[in-house]
Amino acid sequence: MEIAQAVQQIQPSYIREILAAASDKKVISLAGGLPDEQTFPLHLMKPTIDALTTLRDVFQYGPTAGYPPLIEYLTAAYQLPDTHQVITCTGSQQGLDLIARAYVNPNDTVAMEAPCYLGAMQVFGLAQANLVTVSQDRWGPNIEELELCFKTAAPKMFYAVPDFHNPTGVSWSLERRQQVAKLCNQYQVVFIEDAPYRELRFAGTPLPLVSDFCPDLSIVLRSMSKVASPGLRFGTVSGKRSYIAPLIKVKQGADLHSSLPVQAIILGLLQHPEFADHIGKIRELYRSRYDTLFEALQTYLPQGCHVNATEGGMFVWVTLPQCDTFALAKTLLANQVAVVPSPVFYPPSSQAPSALRLNFTNANPEELVTAVQRIAEVLDKTTFPFAIY
Amino acid sequence: MEIAQAVQQIQPSYIREILAAASDKKVISLAGGLPDEQTFPLHLMKPTIDALTTLRDVFQYGPTAGYPPLIEYLTAAYQLPDTHQVITCTGSQQGLDLIARAYVNPNDTVAMEAPCYLGAMQVFGLAQANLVTVSQDRWGPNIEELELCFKTAAPKMFYAVPDFHNPTGVSWSLERRQQVAKLCNQYQVVFIEDAPYRELRFAGTPLPLVSDFCPDLSIVLRSMSKVASPGLRFGTVSGKRSYIAPLIKVKQGADLHSSLPVQAIILGLLQHPEFADHIGKIRELYRSRYDTLFEALQTYLPQGCHVNATEGGMFVWVTLPQCDTFALAKTLLANQVAVVPSPVFYPPSSQAPSALRLNFTNANPEELVTAVQRIAEVLDKTTFPFAIY
Numbered sequence: 001m002e003i004a005q006a007v008q009q010i011q012p013s014y015i016r017e018i019l020a021a022a023s024d025k026k027v028i029s030l031a032g033g034l035p036d037e038q039t040f041p042l043h044l045m046k047p048t049i050d051a052l053t054t055l056r057d058v059f060q061y062g063p064t065a066g067y068p069p070l071i072e073y074l075t076a077a078y079q080l081p082d083t084h085q086v087i088t089c090t091g092s093q094q095g096l097d098l099i100a101r102a103y104v105n106p107n108d109t110v111a112m113e114a115p116c117y118l119g120a121m122q123v124f125g126l127a128q129a130n131l132v133t134v135s136q137d138r139w140g141p142n143i144e145e146l147e148l149c150f151k152t153a154a155p156k157m158f159y160a161v162p163d164f165h166n167p168t169g170v171s172w173s174l175e176r177r178q179q180v181a182k183l184c185n186q187y188q189v190v191f192i193e194d195a196p197y198r199e200l201r202f203a204g205t206p207l208p209l210v211s212d213f214c215p216d217l218s219i220v221l222r223s224m225s226k227v228a229s230p231g232l233r234f235g236t237v238s239g240k241r242s243y244i245a246p247l248i249k250v251k252q253g254a255d256l257h258s259s260l261p262v263q264a265i266i267l268g269l270l271q272h273p274e275f276a277d278h279i280g281k282i283r284e285l286y287r288s289r290y291d292t293l294f295e296a297l298q299t300y301l302p303q304g305c306h307v308n309a310t311e312g313g314m315f316v317w318v319t320l321p322q323c324d325t326f327a328l329a330k331t332l333l334a335n336q337v338a339v340v341p342s343p344v345f346y347p348p349s350s351q352a353p354s355a356l357r358l359n360f361t362n363a364n365p366e367e368l369v370t371a372v373q374r375i376a377e378v379l380d381k382t383t384f385p386f387a388i389y
Numbered sequence: 390m391e392i393a394q395a396v397q398q399i400q401p402s403y404i405r406e407i408l409a410a411a412s413d414k415k416v417i418s419l420a421g422g423l424p425d426e427q428t429f430p431l432h433l434m435k436p437t438i439d440a441l442t443t444l445r446d447v448f449q450y451g452p453t454a455g456y457p458p459l460i461e462y463l464t465a466a467y468q469l470p471d472t473h474q475v476i477t478c479t480g481s482q483q484g485l486d487l488i489a490r491a492y493v494n495p496n497d498t499v500a501m502e503a504p505c506y507l508g509a510m511q512v513f514g515l516a517q518a519n520l521v522t523v524s525q526d527r528w529g530p531n532i533e534e535l536e537l538c539f540k541t542a543a544p545k546m547f548y549a550v551p552d553f554h555n556p557t558g559v560s561w562s563l564e565r566r567q568q569v570a571k572l573c574n575q576y577q578v579v580f581i582e583d584a585p586y587r588e589l590r591f592a593g594t595p596l597p598l599v600s601d602f603c604p605d606l607s608i609v610l611r612s613m614s615k616v617a618s619p620g621l622r623f624g625t626v627s628g629k630r631s632y633i634a635p636l637i638k639v640k641q642g643a644d645l646h647s648s649l650p651v652q653a654i655i656l657g658l659l660q661h662p663e664f665a666d667h668i669g670k671i672r673e674l675y676r677s678r679y680d681t682l683f684e685a686l687q688t689y690l691p692q693g694c695h696v697n698a699t700e701g702g703m704f705v706w707v708t709l710p711q712c713d714t715f716a717l718a719k720t721l722l723a724n725q726v727a728v729v730p731s732p733v734f735y736p737p738s739s740q741a742p743s744a745l746r747l748n749f750t751n752a753n754p755e756e757l758v759t760a761v762q763r764i765a766e767v768l769d770k771t772t773f774p775f776a777i778y
Contacts (some may be wrong), residue, residue, distance in 0.1 A: 001492055001545060001546070001579045001632065001633045002492075002545075003491055003492060004490065004493055004494050004497075004516075005494055005636075006490070006494075007490070007635050007638060007639060010638050010639075010642070013675050021631050032450075032602060034449060037446070037448070038443060040449075042442040042448065043442070044447065045442065046442050049438060049439075049441050049442060050438075050439065051434050052438050053431040053432070053434065053438060055409050055551050056426050056429060056431065057426070057620075058620050059426070059429045059431065059618035059619075059620040059621060060423060060429075060618070060619060060620050061421075061423055061614075061619045062620055069408075084721050089644075090479055090644040090647065092643050093642075093643070093644050093645050093646055094643060094644040097642060097643045097644065101393065101395070101396070101515075102392055103390055103391075103392060103393055103507045104393055105393050105394055105395075108393075108734050118640065119645070122641065123641040123642045125506075125642075126490075126639065126642050127393075156390060156391075157390070172525070190390045203433035225446060225450075229449070230448075230449060230450045230645075231446075231447050231448040231449050231450060231451055231648070231649040231650060232448060232648055232649075232650060233644060233645070233646065233648045233649075235645060241391065246392045246396050249396060250396060250399075250515065251401050252511065253482075253486060253508065253511040253512045253514075253515050254398070254482070254483060254486045255479040255480050255482050255483040255486065255644070256480055256482050256508070256619075256622070257622065258479065258481070258622060259620070259621055259622045259648050259651050260620040260621075260622075260651070260652065261620060261621060261654075262653070265650075277474055281707075286766060371524055371754060
């Protein structure tokens with residue numbers, strides 16, 4: 001049976017492959033995007049889990065939009081006006097997929113940052129979107145490029161990760177947030193704000209969502225995967241009711257609704273008086289790991305490498321002298337450290353600068369330092385330009 | 390933001406609307422497809438749920454194909470050869486959606502029975518398939534029609550519910566199963582076997598899956614929604630590895646993977662020594678409700694109505710003299726009984742015979758009898774043909 005055209009173009013996921021290779025116990029993996037298992041607040045979920053079988057109604061079919069008591073809680077927590085609504089999804093990844101299915105026809109133009117979250121490229125690729133990209137500087141997307149893109153390519157939407165970007169760690173400045181919202185309003189481009197790392201700020205000042213500056217022209221994706229548990233698969237999508245209604249229609253066909261016992265567990269966790277403290281502890285843990293990684297990179301990396309500082313999230317982006325980063329990643333794997341090379345985060349047709357994404361949330365300080373020493377050792381032996389790009 | 394073309398054609402779900410109207414406590418609803426909440430084996434899930442927080446790994450990201458210990462269990466339980474594999478989904482509804490997304494291009498032809506499961510029409514509609522239908526008799530799909538359809542329309546796949554069909558309750562005879570498999574082999578049409586009601590046989594002899602007669606040319610969808618809990622959202626898809634691989638690719642973009650704690654709960658339930666007995670009890674309960682409904686229908690319905698007998702599942706199909714069944718369903722709702730009119734189960738362009746789907750699993754015997762009396766009362770007052778069809 002021939003597979004659909006939309007699926008034929010999906011590349012095998014390099015990250016999945018490297019994660020499989022990295023399962024060797026001797027390899028230190030900085031390749032994944034996994035939170036540390038020890039941060040999962042199982043003790044705060046336990047009271048709800050223990051009482052789960054007394055909530056018989058969550059084991060019955062329920063509304064596509066989500067578990068009503070949780071929807072009520074989130075509506076208040078997100079301070080949504082009556083004109084807006086929130087729905088629950090099987091991870092924010094599903095929310096993104098619903099947006100693409102509800103709004104993107106083949107060849108519709110979607111703007112995104114480059115580099116960009118891999119899962120977003122997969123989703124928009126499956127929707128056969130025409131992807132156009134805008135480069136980043138340390139304060140966010142390049143505004144002149146973005147305006148030119150909006151003017152000449154007239155994208156339907158602009159997808160971005162303004163808080164602790166995956167893979168670069170960039171967090172947009174307040175001014176850049178306002179500028180982007182203004183451009184979206186001016187050119188009537190809907191802003192798709194993906195905020196999975198937003199709670200993981202361990203330095204600097206918390207900033208408003210970009211969507212706060214264009215609330216009627218945006219959709220926000222949130223996730224519990226980084227502060228609670230990715231295995232539960234829980235995320236939300238919120239925005240104007242008229243934007244969300246088509247997502248509900250698609251979700252009804254996609255899976256009727258997401259697991260209700262999972263949503264009951266999430267509600268219990270969000271209402272737990274110790275949950276805010278718990279997030280504080282995760283931030284502290286990740287800050288210290290980031291500090292360790294950053295310091296080791298500054299200490300050991302050879303000249304010509306640049307490390308992007310970050311104020312939160314899970315990733316550090318290291319730019320390198322021009323080289324074949326796939327070949328480099330393979331050499332590093334042979335030296336027992338797993339990283340993700342930059343081209344993975346760019347649409348196939350675009351030119352990726354040489355860089356590596358390093359994750360600092362799922363390795364301990366000793367592993368982080370050893371991993372950097374191994375990377376430095378390989379880079380020291382490398383003559384740049386390394387192979388042909 | 391204009392919604393995608395594929396979504397513009399989705400009709401609002403009549404069933405969802407009628408279910409909303411039927412939430413009035415005075416209305417007896419035979420409209421839904423809900424199992425009785427009292428059948429949920431919460432006591433058999435409890436040991437796993439109580440131990441859930443000791444299984445830290447199920448709260449981490451996991452493989453897209455499913456929770457490995459559960460996949461191992463299901464591979465053995467389904468007796469899959471090495472050439473085949475099973476994946477887990479957010480309900481079998483998601484499995485169906487993945488099949489449509491992985492294989493159906495716009496205008497690809499998909500064959501199905503008429504009437505047909507509404508959720509399948511939604512999914513294939515979203516994939517913009519060209520739907521062709523084959524009528525049913527009491528032993529299954531009309532074979533001559535099916536062969537003509539395979540010969541002239543050359544569908545890519547044939548989707549069907551051979552066990553206790555939704556909405557007709559028809560269960561295919563052994564001979565019909567073999568005939569369909571033979572035709573699929575002859576015309577190289579992939580058989581999509583949706584088996585959510587298969588465990589709910591309360592009379593007659595268990596029969597092999599249709600796919601047992603064409604294992605290399607079929608995909609099987611199974612669900613735990615009717616024998617365990619629909620709210621958990623758990624189903625599986627199995628078939629040849631080459632058929633399943635594209636589904637995994639699509640699922641990776643769709644939601645990365647389904648909830649792992651849910652899958653751990655399902656594994657615990659399937660391994661519980663009392664689970665088989667529990668299914669026996671559900672069958673017994675539903676058999677007695679079916680008997681009550683069937684007897685009441687035979688007793689009270691006016692001449693000209695015909696009741697399809699069934700050996701399992703959740704639905705009874707009542708054919709009526711020609712009438713506007715939507716108008717009839719509205720009148721019935723005003724008389725405090727909710728049912729689903731037949732056109733809902735047919736593709737928009739086709740002619741539906743006048744009929745009603747009645748559910749017998751989510752009302753008690755007294756309600757079932759009262760509901761039938763109310764239906765009979767309205768029908769008695771109706772002069773057929775009732776309004777213009």
